[in-house]
Amino acid sequence: MAKWLQGNDKTNDIVVSTRIRLARNIEDFLFPQMLNTESANKVIDRVRSSIIEGNTILSREFDFFRTKDISPLERQIFVEKHLISPELIAKPERSAFLLRKDEKVTVMINEEDHIRIQVLLPGLELEESWDLCSKIDDIIEENVKYAFDEKLGYLTSCPTNVGTGMRASVMLHLPSLVMTGHINKVLQAVNQIGLTVRGLYGEGTDALGNLFQISNQTTLGETEEEIIEKLKKIVLQIISREKESRQRLMNTKRIEVEDIVYRSLGILKNSRIITSKESMKLLSDVRMGIEMGIINDIDLDKINNLMILSQPASIQKYSGKELNAKERDIKRAEMIREYLK
């Protein structure tokens, strides 16, 4: 079970999760792409000790992992749970991360920047996420000197992050806007006001399972609070569009929608071989069915979890051994049947 989804007492129709990450670099070191292994290790030690040794409360909350010390499969599972990025595990010899025990905060070390603080919460929690992220940022900053410029703000490896170094994103489940073909208009509008939309796994990926990630595109010239406020306004508008669209579907095509939802549930409950792509699509239909009140006996959290657990590395962990693609498809079907029994 993905821990960061736990303890979620709010109803998170439409909004799956909120994520905020801050990019920071230490003044005394070259940026990660120029670092040799020795200096990379020094960066790891500095960041690790700023949290583990610098603050007693935090030291109990966080676990420290060196990427090279965990198996490739475990690494991939962390990625599938959205706790670390694929870029971090691309350099296992030089990277590390600190993970809070509830999995809601990760501090990645030597990703594209020396430090990337990430807060991941279920539902729409932009202010709370920013608050938490900024606190961790302050604690690290007590012990290291950040690369900061009076005019340009926090200096980052990539010019797209300079300034606040902040990327705030909200993951939305928008099946009805997709089904009714309105999604493109919404996405175009979002792009026009300086926000970007991506599929589930970031840049250049498809919107698997009707999940869309909306985030700020620019990081310079606005305060963190202004960026968050703008994002929130737009997200709330998209939510109300999705709700309107669902209502209209229920008024005009109720039986067709019910048919899609129950057929998808039927396949999930009965299939013997299922790909991750297919399961994502079907899980999206069932999720919509729960949110629209068509299905009442399955928890939304269960579906959120299945969306994570049905991915390749997590499936292999579930079965306890390495599997090829076909074996995974069989195991996935088995796991989903077990979960939905």
Add this chain to the structure above:
Amino acid sequence: MLCDDCGKREATMHFTKIINGNVTELHLCEECAKNHKEFEFDTSFSIHNFLTGLLDLDNVQDSPFKIDYITSTKCDRCGLTYSKFRQTGKFGCSNCYNSFKEKLIPLFKRIHGHGNHIGKVPRRAGGVIRIKKEISRLKNQLEIAVRNEEYEKAAQIRDQIRELQAQIDTK
């Protein structure tokens, strides 16, 4: 419909080009399309390609000095050349911001639409910067107070500014 290029095989790719309202159509078979220049666009769009694309905008003027800048400018701390930065879209260290300064201001304006950070400032290292920001905020308030003829308030703000200025001077 037969292919416009070879005239033998069936055309399966249909290409419409619109430049300043002039529409030209092209119908090609798969084989000829592969070799056709018009189709050589990069489909794997990435943010870094996009960035380097933005950087290339600087080269529209045919000046020998510009080309010189690209090949010879180098960060004196990490050794990253400007041309390497153009390729990867990533800086090698915080000093690169200084080394490539004159190229970066327009780049940041194009990416972010702004050139100045107004967000969070590091607590510990940013003491002076914080005070400066507070002073500039107070100066705005002072102006408003004077405009509204609230002279008592203005005097208070003025004293605050003096106090903060003194803090900077002693640091």
